[in-house]
Amino acid sequence: MSEVKSEEIENLYKKLDSEAESFGYHLNSDIDMTKDLIKGLLVNEKRYGYLACPCRLATGEKSRDLDIICPCDYRDDDLNEYGSCYCALYVSKDILNGKKKLGSIPERRHQKDEKRQIKEKSIKNNIISLSKPVWRCKVCGYLCGKDSPPEVCPICKAKKERFEIFI
Amino acid sequence: MKIEHVDGENRGKILLYALSTCGWCRKTKEFLSKLGVEYSYIYVDLVDDSEKDKVIKEVRKFNPRNSYPTIVINDKECIVGYNEDEIREVLGK
Numbered sequence: 001m002s003e004v005k006s007e008e009i010e011n012l013y014k015k016l017d018s019e020a021e022s023f024g025y026h027l028n029s030d031i032d033m034t035k036d037l038i039k040g041l042l043v044n045e046k047r048y049g050y051l052a053c054p055c056r057l058a059t060g061e062k063s064r065d066l067d068i069i070c071p072c073d074y075r076d077d078d079l080n081e082y083g084s085c086y087c088a089l090y091v092s093k094d095i096l097n098g099k100k101k102l103g104s105i106p107e108r109r110h111q112k113d114e115k116r117q118i119k120e121k122s123i124k125n126n127i128i129s130l131s132k133p134v135w136r137c138k139v140c141g142y143l144c145g146k147d148s149p150p151e152v153c154p155i156c157k158a159k160k161e162r163f164e165i166f167i
Numbered sequence: 168m169k170i171e172h173v174d175g176e177n178r179g180k181i182l183l184y185a186l187s188t189c190g191w192c193r194k195t196k197e198f199l200s201k202l203g204v205e206y207s208y209i210y211v212d213l214v215d216d217s218e219k220d221k222v223i224k225e226v227r228k229f230n231p232r233n234s235y236p237t238i239v240i241n242d243k244e245c246i247v248g249y250n251e252d253e254i255r256e257v258l259g260k
Contacts, residue, residue, distance in 0.1 A: 107232045
């Protein structure tokens with residue numbers, strides 16, 4: 001495996017930091033920890049071909065790991081409930097200001113599978129007549145009514161493959 | 168499969184399942200070393216594909232969510248996530 005260069009870490013750090021700040025998110029202010037996580041992301045990109053969460057075991061099959069490509073599908077829920085995402089790359093304002101303590105949080109992945117399946121079923125059973133399908137970005141919740149989702153989410157920059165049919 | 172061993176005070180069989188890229192796993196390793204206990208660790212993401220399923224099955228026995236870090240103590244107790252207080256309590260340190 002080729003080594004991750006410090007320049008690559010620096011570049012991705014700058015990119016993620018400026019994107020986070022312009023969209024109302026914050027990177028962890030513990031720079032050493034944050035850069036280590038970014039290094040982990042880059043290692044995973046070289047290893048698997050995509051930026052899989054450094055704190056989760058990726059399968060190497062992109063279709064099975066889509067939900068854990070950073071930013072993961074669970075980031076916003078975890079930020080709301082615990083003040084940080086699972087790996088702690090992203091933190092809430094309260095953690096940033098020291099009002100809340102940063103810590104290791106429980107894994108949310110797979111927890112809601114059952115709930116989600118029930119919901120998907122009920123949506124399918126309640127077919128509403130719409131002129132266009134509504135697509136939902138699984139990362140940030142952005143909705144749009146179009147024949148297909150946008151190439152890149154205009155809000156959080158997640159790729160097209162992270163969209164699901166909402167209605 | 169590569170199992171790394173760290174020398175220290177014997178507080179039972181401590182096996183840490185970790186990911187080489189994970190920040191909380193790194194902190195857990197550092198904390199165990201700071202406590203000075205003897206332990207072993209496996210970087211599950213670096214395990215050969217031929218053996219990976221076997222290791223994941225072992226982790227799931229103790230932690231069905233297959234999340235990391237997972238510490239297994241004496242093949243029976245398990246600590247999921249980086250939790251200093253819990254580690255101290257279970258290891259009596």
